[in-house]
Amino acid sequence: MLSYLIQKEFLQMRRNAFMPKIIFIFPIMVMCVMPWVMNQEVRNIVVDVVDNDRSQQSQQIVHRIEASPYFFFGGQQPSYSAALKDVERGKADIVLVVPQNYGRDMVNGRQPQLLIAANAVNGTKGAIGSSYLSQIVLSAELNNVECRVENVEFATATLASAGSTAAANSPLSTLHSPLSIQTASLYNKTMSYKVFMIPALMGILMMMLCGFLPALNIVGEKEVGTIEQINVTPVSKWAFILAKLIPYWVVGLVVLSVCLLLSWAVYDITCQGPLWLVYLLAVLLALFFSSLGLIVSNYSDTMQQAMLVMWFFVVCLMLLSGLFTPTRSMPAWAYATTYVNPMHYFIDAIRTVFVRGGDMQSIAHQVLALAGLASATSLWAVLSYRKNS
Numbered sequence: 001m002l003s004y005l006i007q008k009e010f011l012q013m014r015r016n017a018f019m020p021k022i023i024f025i026f027p028i029m030v031m032c033v034m035p036w037v038m039n040q041e042v043r044n045i046v047v048d049v050v051d052n053d054r055s056q057q058s059q060q061i062v063h064r065i066e067a068s069p070y071f072f073f074g075g076q077q078p079s080y081s082a083a084l085k086d087v088e089r090g091k092a093d094i095v096l097v098v099p100q101n102y103g104r105d106m107v108n109g110r111q112p113q114l115l116i117a118a119n120a121v122n123g124t125k126g127a128i129g130s131s132y133l134s135q136i137v138l139s140a141e142l143n144n145v146e147c148r149v150e151n152v153e154f155a156t157a158t159l160a161s162a163g164s165t166a167a168a169n170s171p172l173s174t175l176h177s178p179l180s181i182q183t184a185s186l187y188n189k190t191m192s193y194k195v196f197m198i199p200a201l202m203g204i205l206m207m208m209l210c211g212f213l214p215a216l217n218i219v220g221e222k223e224v225g226t227i228e229q230i231n232v233t234p235v236s237k238w239a240f241i242l243a244k245l246i247p248y249w250v251v252g253l254v255v256l257s258v259c260l261l262l263s264w265a266v267y268d269i270t271c272q273g274p275l276w277l278v279y280l281l282a283v284l285l286a287l288f289f290s291s292l293g294l295i296v297s298n299y300s301d302t303m304q305q306a307m308l309v310m311w312f313f314v315v316c317l318m319l320l321s322g323l324f325t326p327t328r329s330m331p332a333w334a335y336a337t338t339y340v341n342p343m344h345y346f347i348d349a350i351r352t353v354f355v356r357g358g359d360m361q362s363i364a365h366q367v368l369a370l371a372g373l374a375s376a377t378s379l380w381a382v383l384s385y386r387k388n389s
Helices: 002-015 019-037 056-067 081-090 102-107 125-159 165-169 193-223 228-233 235-268 275-299 305-320 332-340 342-356 361-383
Strands: 045-051 071-076 094-097 116-119
Touching: 002 019, 019 193, 045 056, 045 081, 056 071, 056 094, 056 125, 056 342, 071 125, 081 094, 094 125, 102 193, 102 228, 116 125, 125 228, 193 228, 193 275, 193 305, 193 342, 235 275, 235 361, 275 305, 275 332, 275 342, 275 361, 305 332, 305 342, 342 361
Parallel strands: 045 071, 045 094
Antiparallel strands: 094 116
């Protein structure tokens, strides 16, 4: 009997003119467009410079800003007030003010202070842009320090070659070049944000397709009255629930395969760990959200109610999962919700497998948590379904 019910579900999908399009076109559009759009990198920050020094050192900072891929040089302004007007008009995002005698103080070994004023209406852009600009200023100052040390060492070597015994005892001979700090990425070596977002997009697609479609399917049958015909048959609740879930699990796995293929073909990004772990995580996530969709449909009478309730849960689970922001940055009460958030476990696990190449031992905790949450929601879906005979 279960096989006939599953066949009925697939026939309904095929006869629905809109369903095949949303199943295949939606994932393709998401995978081909969203990795380029969902990027946390801040670029094209317009910077106005107020150079009160006009020295070689200050111009070096200006040239570094012009060469940076993150900034757009808005030009040099005569005063801070003039640059601030550009910020107020939306023509500039950050103002850099170089004080007078900046170059002379740098040559003399002093530490002059520069002013960085950022438009914090967009807090993320202002904070990250200020950080980028601070790194440029710091790198320029370190470069000037290295030049001074090289000149001192050259002078020391000249004195030593002249046979001066005072050169060996001179404090100039004790100077050393400043330490250089280099960072290395162990897994995502190019620091491409697409590598982090593609596994998350797979989870979003599984959540949308396997969560919304079963809920809308059952509520749609309620509205047209066909579910009443099933209720008067000897079909058990378990058979009815499985018949509603299995087709969308199959659809979810097909969509996941398409996403993996597009990730390789379009972005040349492949899974670093075992693929079967990716499919295992996808199945557990699909089981949870399809069960959640059935629970919502069991308590909803119209498609509008089901859509609003599902959207509420989906948005909350997605935003609190750590997909866009680190969970440790959340308040304590918000972080506590991650313990019952399946998207949090899925995002953490699939990034471990997809990006880092982790094995089953690396994600055992996440797999057990997903299995427990999926089992609980599946049981709730069966118990909440009321068959009126």
